[in-house]
Amino acid sequence: MIPSHWFRRVVLVLCLMGLGAVILWVTGLATDPVTRPVTQAAGSVTFLFVFYATAPLTARFLAPRPSQDIELQERLARIVATLPACPPVTLHDHADPQANSVGLLPRWSRIYLTTGLLNSMSDEGMRGVLAHESTHIREHHILATFLYASAFAVSSQLLADDNFFFAALLLFLGLRRYSEYRADTGAVAVVGQVTMLATLHELSWSYPSKAWHRWTSFANIYPTLPMRIRAIETGRKALL
Incomplete structure (x- = not known):
């Protein structure tokens, strides 16, 4: 979720809960045991579509005003100008x-940066960050996540199999990690391996990896920064 004031986050969560409650109520009207799973599957897909499709509007709600720091805006503009086809x-x-990065399709996608990140990174580091986020958009990673989540929602409603649920969850973890690795690979193609490695090392200063993280990384949908660094250096990607 895009960083924002706590009140805006609460409002957003309440809106999502309200939408979910309405969908549950509507799908609960189906009493036929044959059609009910289909109705529930349709409701799940509807919720997911609204969630992902309205992400640009949600982002505007969470971050309603661009930063008024002229110096930072000018610095960001110079960095963006060095990148080809940056959203x-x-x-x-x-x-x-x-x-x-938000938006189902590149046409409506946008990257949101915080001043905290820009202040903590060098220009080269920011080039790596923007190239990474641009690859997410260019390669339709958000759309792929939505399609997989929809397929998972439909299948879980129709199959109601615990083994399928566990296998699909592992596949989702692999998909999300693969997307992160792909975004890093795309960034390397734009800014170079040296710059991207420097970017990840700079990010590790803001997000230091603890020794115990290695034992819980299997449950994280994102690869850790050391995993991403190792993937760029060696080409080996740990999907699970």
Whole structure:
């Protein structure tokens, strides 16, 4: 989720909960045991579509105003100008160092950066971050996640098999990690391996990896920074 004021986050969560409640109520109207799983599957896909398709609007709600720091905006513009075909970028004021790409399709996609991230990174490091997020958009990773989540929702409703649920969850972890590795690979193609490795090392200063992280990384949908660094250096990608 894009960093924002806690009140806006609460409002967003309540809206999503309300949407989910309405969908559950509508799907609960189906009493036929044959059609009910189909109705519930359709409701799940509807919720997922609204969630992903409205992400650009959600981002505008969470970050309603671009940063008014002229110096940072000019610095960001210079960095973006060095990248080929970079999607629109919005810089908003927040201390958390984060970057997020939103939008199902590249045409409506946008990258959101916090001033906390821009202040903590060098220009070369920011080039790597933007190239990474641009690859997510260019290669339709968000759309792929939506399609997989929809297929999983439909299949789980129709099959109701615990073994299938576990296998599909592992596949989802692999898909998300693969997307991150692909985004890093795309960034390397744009800014070079040296710059991308420097980017990940800079990010590791903001997100230091603890010794115990290696034992819980299997449950994380994103590869850790050391895993991403190792993948670029060796070409070996740990999907699970």
